[in-house]
Structures are given as C-alpha cells and as structure tokens.
Amino acid sequence: LKKDTIALIHGAHRMGNRTDADMARWRSLRFGQFIHWGLYAIPGGEWNGKTYNGAAEWIRSWKEMPHEDYDKLYRQFNPVNFNPQQWAAQAKSMGAKYMIITTKHHDGFCLWPSKYSKYTIASSPWKKDLLGPMIEAYNKAGIDVHLYFSIIDWNHPDYRASLKNAADSAAGKRFQVFVKNQLAELLQRYPTIKGFWFDGTWDDSWKNDGAFSDELEQYLQSLHPGLVMGSRLRADEKGARHFDSNGRLMGDYEQGWERKLPATIDDVHGNDWEAVMTVPENQWGYHAKWAGHVKTVNEILEMLVKSVSLNGNFVLNFGPKADGTYRTEEQQLMTGIGQWMKVNGDAIYNGTYAGFEKQDWGYYIRKAGTDSVYMVVFNIPVSGSLRVKLPARTSLTGASVLQSNATLTPELIGRNEYFIHLPNKTTDSPVVILLKTVTGE
Ligand code: JFZ
Structure with a gap:
C-alpha cells in the first residue's frame, strides 16, 4: 500500500479478503x-x-x-x-x-x-x-x-x-x-x-x-x-x-x-x-x-x-x-x-500456503487450519533425500506416502531440520508425502 492514500468513491470497499x-x-x-x-x-x-x-x-x-x-x-x-x-x-x-x-x-x-x-x-x-x-x-x-x-x-x-x-x-x-x-x-x-x-x-x-x-x-x-x-x-x-x-x-x-x-x-x-x-x-x-x-x-x-x-x-x-x-x-x-x-x-482441496521454507524438491501445501502439511515432490535429488526445514518450535512427528500409505521415518539432521529418505527414486508423476507436524512444543 502507498503511504499517501487518496479519497476514492469507487476504489476498494474492503480491506483484506472476504471472510463469508x-x-x-x-x-x-x-x-x-x-x-x-x-x-x-x-x-x-x-x-x-x-x-x-x-x-x-x-x-x-x-x-x-x-x-x-x-x-x-x-x-x-x-x-x-x-x-x-x-x-x-x-x-x-x-x-x-x-x-x-x-x-x-x-x-x-x-x-x-x-x-x-x-x-x-x-x-x-x-x-x-x-x-x-x-x-x-x-x-x-x-x-x-x-x-x-x-x-x-x-x-x-x-x-x-x-x-x-x-x-x-x-x-x-x-x-x-x-x-x-x-x-x-x-x-x-x-x-x-x-x-x-x-x-x-x-x-x-x-x-x-x-x-x-x-x-x-x-x-x-x-x-x-x-x-x-x-x-x-x-x-x-x-x-x-x-x-x-x-x-x-x-x-x-x-x-x-x-x-x-x-x-x-x-x-x-x-x-x-x-x-x-x-x-x-x-x-x-x-x-x-x-x-x-x-x-x-x-x-x-x-x-x-x-x-x-x-x-x-x-x-x-x-x-x-x-x-x-x-x-x-x-x-x-x-x-x-x-x-x-x-x-x-x-x-x-482446501490447500493453503504452509509457511515452511521452500525447498528445491517441490512445494508444501497445508490443509487449511490444520497441522497436516503435504510435500508435493517434483524434483527428486540424486541423493534421494528430501530436506525439510521446520519453523522454530515445530517438530515432525511422522510422514507417509499418500499413494501407498507407506510410512517414512524422518531423520533428524539438525535443529528443526530433517531428511526424508525416499524408498524408491523412480517415479513418473509427482509424489505426495503427508507430514504430521506439531507446533508450539
Ligand atoms: C482475454 C481474452 O481476450 C482471451 O480471448 C481469453 O478469453 C482470455 C481468458 O482473456 O485475454 C486476456 C485478458 C487479459 C490479459 C491477457 C489476455 N491480461 O490481463 O494480461
């Protein structure tokens, strides 16, 4: 927004998004x-x-x-x-x-x-x-x-x-x-x-x-x-x-x-x-x-x-x-x-910005109003390991592949930082991993 606002009759009639x-x-x-x-x-x-x-x-x-x-x-x-x-x-x-x-x-x-x-x-x-x-x-x-x-x-x-x-x-x-x-x-x-x-x-x-x-x-x-x-x-x-x-x-x-x-x-x-x-x-x-x-x-x-x-x-x-x-x-x-x-x-559906630091493997999506965050992986690194960096006071309590329900065990590699190791690097469509995170602990 500009510093000096001018009076408008036919400008925006609302600040921020509709909430209805x-x-x-x-x-x-x-x-x-x-x-x-x-x-x-x-x-x-x-x-x-x-x-x-x-x-x-x-x-x-x-x-x-x-x-x-x-x-x-x-x-x-x-x-x-x-x-x-x-x-x-x-x-x-x-x-x-x-x-x-x-x-x-x-x-x-x-x-x-x-x-x-x-x-x-x-x-x-x-x-x-x-x-x-x-x-x-x-x-x-x-x-x-x-x-x-x-x-x-x-x-x-x-x-x-x-x-x-x-x-x-x-x-x-x-x-x-x-x-x-x-x-x-x-x-x-x-x-x-x-x-x-x-x-x-x-x-x-x-x-x-x-x-x-x-x-x-x-x-x-x-x-x-x-x-x-x-x-x-x-x-x-x-x-x-x-x-x-x-x-x-x-x-x-x-x-x-x-x-x-x-x-x-x-x-x-x-x-x-x-x-x-x-x-x-x-x-x-x-x-x-x-x-x-x-x-x-x-x-x-x-x-x-x-x-x-x-x-x-x-x-x-x-x-x-x-x-x-x-x-x-x-x-x-x-x-x-x-x-x-x-x-x-x-x-x-119901997906929103997750608030996590973007990584090169793809995109995070948070189910609105929940602790469920999806990783949608488009670029698998040659190491097969996907980096997940969480905000302060957030921890990763579990991960699973959406398609197969296979459980993945995140490896803690630093403070609020994890690797998720993909069992199978070959895929011809984007892989989705559901993260279970807990904030505020
Ligand atoms: C318009 C139409 O001219 C086009 O045929 C199509 O229907 C499209 C959805 O809309 O095209 C536009 C309109 C706006 C921009 C560019 C093309 N724009 O804002 O950059």
Missing part, C-alpha cells in the same frame, strides 16, 4: 475448468485454407477474415454431439470443483437465448439453450459454475471502445443498459451460479466510467448475495484497474494471473487469487492446429500445486470443437490429471 462462507467455499475448491466455446470453434483458427496464428477466439479481428463472414457463422453452429452429462463427468473425473463457461466472448454471440439480443444460440440451427443443460449437469456432478462474460462486444451496434462525441456517449449509455440487462437475465435464468468472470474491460469507454462498474458490481451482489467476482470487472474513478489508485484490490480476488503464476508468496500480497492457464501457449477457443509447446500432465500438475502452495486457485482451459466434442489431446490430459488427483487430491 461463499468466498470460503470458492477458496477451498482450488481447481477449476475453464471452457471457451463459441462460434470461433467453427473456423478453429483457419479461414479459406489459411491458418491464423493468433488465439482462435480472436479470428474475427484477423484482416483475412471479413467481419460479415464471421458474423454469419451462427447459421452453422449446431453442436450435435454436445453431451453436458459427459462434459460434467469428465470434469469431475479430472478433479475440477468449479467450471467457468464463456456465456458471451468478445464476438458477442450468446450461448443462451438472451431476450436482449438476436445474436444468440436461439438463432442457430441448434436453437435450444446450451447454458442451462450445462449448468444443470455440472451442478449435478457437484461442480460449481461461474459465468465468463465479455464486456467488449464486437457485434453490438452500441459498443464503443472510446467515446469521442455525444453520439458515442449516447450509444455508450444504451450499451450499459444492455450489459446490465443481460447480467440480470443470466442471474435470473441460472440462479445456482456462484460468480461472474468478467473480461474485455480494458477499453477507455469502460475504464473511464468507474462509477458504472462499481454500481454494477453492487447491483449484481444485491440480486445474488455471495456472488464471487474478480478484479477484472472494475476501474476506480481514476481509471486504475484491478488495484485502485491506493493499491488496494478491487473485487473478490486478484484476476490478473493469466498464463503466468506468482513466483513467491510475496507476489500475492495476502490476497485471494486465481490463475487461468491454456494448454498450448495461447489458445483459448478451439484451434485445429496447435503450434508450439503443448503442456504435459506433469507440467500442469506442477502449476496447480504451485498455485495452491501460494494460496491461489488454478483453472485449466479447454476449447471444445464446434460439434460439442473435445480434441484427443484434451481428453488425454483430463484423464492423466484425474489419475493423479484421484490419489493425491487431498493435498489440493
């Missing part, structure tokens, strides 16, 4: 599934035989793709193989506890039959609502649903990136009413949702009206108390986003961790936070030709574990195909992650 049950629940879930699904899945990063190397969901902004052509794609959107129960079942078997779905991305196409727009699923050959069955199936599988909503709307005649004259201002006002109506409609249609995930809030027209986004956030909270909304929604009256002009977080959690993770606990300033991650380098919607590095199961697990060890949530993105099925790579990843989570998920 809805927020505690969100915080405990730790692992989410993001889904980017929309018209961009039809071209899948290709148009007229040419490949677009940018993010597939941005193809409408590519000079090779005429807007008129993109804006006709809804006439082909017909996900005949969409099976929401199967989607939910695979998310559950992966270990995801919440899901975020794109109700409307920058292109403006709505996956629900909004009464405020004609550019929706109702105008497609599919005709029926997609969101309702999806939310119902996920909720039945025990998975919370959050709604992604882009403020930027490339299809709406009243959207303006900046307001340059009186006509723009009038359009901007109409657009604000439209946004408010659509969000209230989503809450009214889908009352089980737990939060909104806002995006596309970086244009001047939005940033320069901090009063509107502040009032909108409070309006949504009044319609649906407990709703979780990140820091990407609002700006303060000086145009500062995420953190207000006094450096205080706006919204319920820090939403700026996009395809990157904090390095240390100091980077998160005690705030709740969530990271969203793509499987290839930068593709959210379906792209037929993934280029560059594609993350492996172990790489993704390490990001998940690192996030939880630093008090954050980790959300992995999927881009289903236009027919409603998932590409093989994504299916294999879900299976692989799920196999590990099934055995080791106890280390993830």
